[in-house]
Structures are given as C-alpha cells and as structure tokens.
Amino acid sequence: MDRVPILRLGDCLLVTVQVDMHDELAMTLQDDLTNKIVATKARGVLIDISALEMVDSFIGRMLGNIAAMSRILDAQTVVVGMQPAVAITLVELGLSLPGIRTALNVDAGLALLRKVLDRSGEGSYVD
Amino acid sequence: MSIEPTTLPVRSGEDVVRVRQAVRTLAMDLGFSLVDQTKVITAASELARNTLTYGGGGEVRIERLNDGPKRAGVRLTFEDRGPGISNIDLALTDGFTTGNGLGLGLNGARKLSHEFDIWSQPGVGTRVTITRWK
Numbered sequence: 001m002d003r004v005p006i007l008r009l010g011d012c013l014l015v016t017v018q019v020d021m022h023d024e025l026a027m028t029l030q031d032d033l034t035n036k037i038v039a040t041k042a043r044g045v046l047i048d049i050s051a052l053e054m055v056d057s058f059i060g061r062m063l064g065n066i067a068a069m070s071r072i073l074d075a076q077t078v079v080v081g082m083q084p085a086v087a088i089t090l091v092e093l094g095l096s097l098p099g100i101r102t103a104l105n106v107d108a109g110l111a112l113l114r115k116v117l118d119r120s121g122e123g124s125y126v127d
Numbered sequence: 128m129s130i131e132p133t134t135l136p137v138r139s140g141e142d143v144v145r146v147r148q149a150v151r152t153l154a155m156d157l158g159f160s161l162v163d164q165t166k167v168i169t170a171a172s173e174l175a176r177n178t179l180t181y182g183g184g185g186e187v188r189i190e191r192l193n194d195g196p197k198r199a200g201v202r203l204t205f206e207d208r209g210p211g212i213s214n215i216d217l218a219l220t221d222g223f224t225t226g227n228g229l230g231l232g233l234n235g236a237r238k239l240s241h242e243f244d245i246w247s248q249p250g251v252g253t254r255v256t257i258t259r260w261k
Binding site (some may be wrong): 020021022023024025053054055056057058083084085086088089092093094095 | 151162166169234
C-alpha cells in the first residue's frame with residue numbers, strides 16, 4: 001500500500017506530499033504521523049503541500065486533524081507551500097483552515113517552528 | 128482526453144483521483160487559467176466524494192462545452208442510485224452533514240461553479256450537474 005514518507009529533522013518531522021492523495025492515503029498519513037510523533041518525541045511537524053494542485057474539504061479536514069492531534073501530543077504543526085490558486089479556491093469553498101499555522105515555504109516554516117518551540121520551552125502556556 | 132463526453136466510474140478513492148485528473152486534463156486543454164482549473168478540479172473532487180460516500184458509488188459524465196469561440200466550458204454530471212437526499216436545502220447548508228465531513232462539499236461545489244443543478248429522490252438516487260465556463 002502507498003504511504004507518504006515522513007522524514008525526521010532534529011526534533012521535527014517533515015512530510016512532503018508529492019502525490020495526488022486519495023482519501024485512504026490521507027487517512028494513513030494522519031495515523032502514521034500521530035504514531036511517529038509519539039515514537040520520536042517530535043516537537044514540530046512541517047507539512048509541505050507545494051506539490052498539491054488542490055485541497056478540498058477532505059484534505060483540509062485532514063490538515064486540521066493533524067494540527068489538533070499534534071497539539072494534544074505536545075507538537076506544533078506548520079503547513080507550508082500552498083499554491084496561490086489552491087488558497088484562492090479554499091477560501092471560495094468556505095474553508096479557511098482555522099487553527100493551522102502556515103508559512104510560505106519550508107525555510108520559513110522551520111523558522112516559525114523554531115520560534116514557537118523556543119517560546120514553549122520557557123514553560124509558559126502557548127496556544 | 129480525446130473522445131468526449133467521457134463517463135468514468137466513481138466507486139473507490141482511486142476513482143476520485145482519476146476523476147480529478149480527467150477534469151484537469153480537459154480544463155487545461157480548454158485553456159482554463161490555473162485558478163479556474165483548480166476551482167473545477169476541487170468542485171469535481173467534492174462531488175465525486177459525495178457520490179462515493181453518500182451515494183454508495185456511481186459515475187460521472189465529463190463534457191466539453193463549446194458555445195461559441197470565447198465560451199468554452201466543462202460540464203460534469205455525477206449520478207448515483209443511492210438513498211437520495213430528502214431535504215436538498217438542508218444538504219446545501221454549509222456545515223450540515225450526515226457523514227463525518229465538514230458539510231462543505233455540496234455547497235462548496237456550487238460556489239466553485241457557474242451553474243449548478245441538483246436532482247434527488249429518496250430511494251432512487253441523486254444527480255448533480257455543474258458547469259464552469261472559461
């Protein structure tokens with residue numbers, strides 16, 4: 001069965017979605033990522049969707065679920081690389097991805113994660 | 128896609144991906160802008176999933192419309208013989224769902240289309256037709 005690879009990058013996990021995901025694959029990614037956060041004690045998750053040509057309500061819900069589950073497992077999620085046409089379509093569809101941090105690309109996403117993780121390391125409540 | 132209209136099955140998650148790809152190929156061929164391509168692909172994805180999840184599977188007819196030189200378009204007709212929709216107005220309300228989705232699919236597809244038509248009869252099935260012009 002197909003799987004989306006999850007790479008470890010220090011205390012973060014990097015997911016690059018390269019294929020047009022069918023729904024079962026998206027569900028598998030959600031499960032795999034949750035397990036991997038626990039197994040690696042990752043503090044951050046970076047999801048690169050620059051190769052995705054569309055995000056519909058199902059994929060949008062999956063991204064929201066990943067962000068929510070990560071947060072419960074004490075990890076922060078940043079979604080990066082959304083194509084402009086995808087962003088325009090998402091908003092018109094009525095989906096604004098509440099609760100999901102975004103950044104323009106992987107570099108900016110890693111920098112944002114670093115900032116968020118450094119802050120949460122101070123022992124104060126964040127989010 | 129050289130021969131149109133085409134009818135594709137919508138019976139699995141992989142079929143939904145194939146529908147998206149076929150719609151993309153046609154929209155590109157018709158010279159849709161990237162944003163318009165994305166909108167019609169996204170609408171197709173929502174409706175294909177509805178056909179699969181709520182209609183128990185069905186099929187989609189993909190048509191190329193050429194209504195004059197400047198008016199090219201894509202028309203998609205999704206049809207299933209599932210349980211049907213008893214209250215179409217309610218089904219078109221954002222946030223309403225009988226499944227476990229966000230309840231944005233049907234109305235989302237309508238918002239992303241220029242023309243939208245729905246026919247449904249409980250116990251018989253559902254047919255949704257959308258058109259997006261270039």
